[in-house]
Amino acid sequence: MSREPHTLAGAYAMHALGEEERAAFEAHLRACEECAEEERELRETTARLGAAVAAPPPAALRARVMSEIGVVRQLPPAVAPRPSRTAARRGRWPHAATALAAAAVAVAASLGVLAVRAQGDLDRARQEERALAAELGRQREDAQRVADVLAAPDARTARSRGGGETTAKIVVSHARQAMVFLCDGLPALPGGRTYQLWRIGPAGALPDATTVPDAAGRTVPIVLGAPGDATQVGVTVEPTGGSPRPTTTPVLLMDVPSA
Incomplete structure (x- = not known):
């Protein structure tokens, strides 16, 4: 090998x-x-x-x-009008022709x-x-x-457990400068709310992706930004569209594996 x-x-x-x-x-x-x-x-x-x-x-x-x-009806081809058989017939039916x-x-x-x-x-x-x-x-x-x-080659996995049945993990690659997050058992949220992920480091919490889980509380794999100097990934509940900074206590926190 x-x-x-x-x-x-x-x-x-x-x-x-x-x-x-x-x-x-x-x-x-x-x-x-x-x-x-x-x-x-x-x-x-x-x-x-x-x-x-x-x-x-x-x-x-x-x-x-x-x-x-x-x-959608297609327009028919233009057809030249047929000449009348007799001028007399035209004269006999003027009102009918007009009505038609x-x-x-x-x-x-x-x-x-x-x-x-x-x-x-x-x-x-x-x-x-x-x-x-x-x-x-x-x-x-x-x-x-x-x-x-x-x-x-350097992919590493970190796991976390929140309240109830909530479990999550991140796969981190410093070589690819990205992280992948997925979760099971997230509680359903009321309208106008979403889950937001954060990369947390010495400079504070940097906003990242938002997600709404399916009916079973599962998310699809979500690509986050570069780990950089982040030491943790957090998940909070925010208004739809996300927030520039966390407004609620994290429901999940995961340590980022070092390079």
């Missing part, structure tokens, strides 16, 4: 080792409970990362786009209004689809950043 085995847990969990290193690391795992525990936790983090980006776009959105396409023309104009106007409305609905559906595609792209970028931290 060309690299220190204790540094390979993240790369192993991400299936990023070659055959020789993988076999050697698996042998090491059987004798090192610390690495085995870290590998299990990193594998769990990787699985949650995959679940976070695997959700397909809502079926309702595609159905809406397709239904709107179906109702007026009715045709009214129908055409109604169809035009419907077409404009349908086109507007289609445009909105397409905008929603583009926004969804952009959001999925952002999630994939975040997933790649998480994967980079987990697979870093």
Whole structure:
């Protein structure tokens, strides 16, 4: 094994080792409970990362786009008016012709209004689809950043337990200048509130990401900023959008592993 085995847990969990290193690391795992525990936790983090980006776009959105396409009426080709058979027939039915023309104009106007409305609905559906595609792209970028931290040779894990069933951990890579946070068992918050993470060091608490857990109290893996000289990561409850400084007592505190 060309690299220190204790540094390979993240790369192993991400299936990023070659055959020789993988076999050697698996042998090491059987004798090192610390690495085995870290590998299990990193594998769990990787699985949650995959679940976070695997959700397909809502079926309702595609159905809406397709239904709107179906109702947008295309304008028919212009057709030259047919000449009348006789001038006499035109003279015999002037009032009927006028009424029919007026009715045709009214129908055409109604169809035009419907077409404009349908086109507007289609445009909105397409905008929603583009926004969804952009959001999925952002999630994939975040997933790649998480994967980079987990697979870093110097990745280290720290854990913390809050009140009740709350447990959390951070994966820190000084080489990648980033940290990954995830949590289970966070209590639900009332409207207008969010959880905010902080990097805490000699200069105080630096604001970082905000998150709202799912119904089970779980968060997706969240990439935080560079650990720098931070000694702890904290979690507080803040107004939606976050705060420039903590306004409540931390519900979680985790020590940042040193480089």
